[in-house]
Amino acid sequence: MNAVAIQSAAQESWEDVCSLDDVLPATGVCALVAGQQVAIVRASDTVYAIGNFDPFSKAFVLSRGIVGDRGGIPKIASPIYKQSFDLRTGQCLDDARVRVPTYEVRVERGRILVCCQPRAGGSSGA
Template sequence: MVQALPVRDIITTWVNVCPLAAIAPNTGVCALVAGQQVAVFRVGQATDVYAISNYDPFSKAFVLSRGIVGDRNGIPKVASPIYKQNFNLLTGQSFDDENVKIPTYQVRVVSDRVQIAIGEVL
């Protein structure tokens, strides 16, 4: 008989990054969250925010927060400021190379504060 492994709980902690007003519409900022550089983007005038790794695997530099925000067929994206590769802000998938995907992070706005989720497995 095979015993089932115990289910582990994931505890999510939300980390305050900045006020929403600190991110101009259609731009990004970089934040250090749990030791990782995270690029946080505000798309449009509302509270639509996305968070991905700030590391651009094509240029091997931490620059994505300085990229050009836009969309591709209605999907929010950022173009790297160096070689202009495009990344899907929802999934981190490169639009230019199907073999490249960067990490994404849960992000929300609470009381006009941008927050990033970090999780721990118990």
């Protein structure tokens, strides 16, 4: 277990994708992070990053969804068929079997940095 953690820490790299001002509050943009499409989303005071791929419509569009909350859970709704995803975990709130990848995000001196490797746990479903 330890060995795995050390290995992933050693490989971890971050990408500076844009400035905080490039993302209007309560909206998302899409960034290319190590070749992957990642939705960078501002909700309230936090910046989140999840995979841009919508497993329901099979299109790379999640960053273009409407940002909001369901019962206090920060979420984004796919612009195609409107399924909502928890921005913290990538969990689809309308289908327990579906989850999209999430990425660590840091905001430093007004810049948004995204970790190139998705968080462990991974995606599934649809």
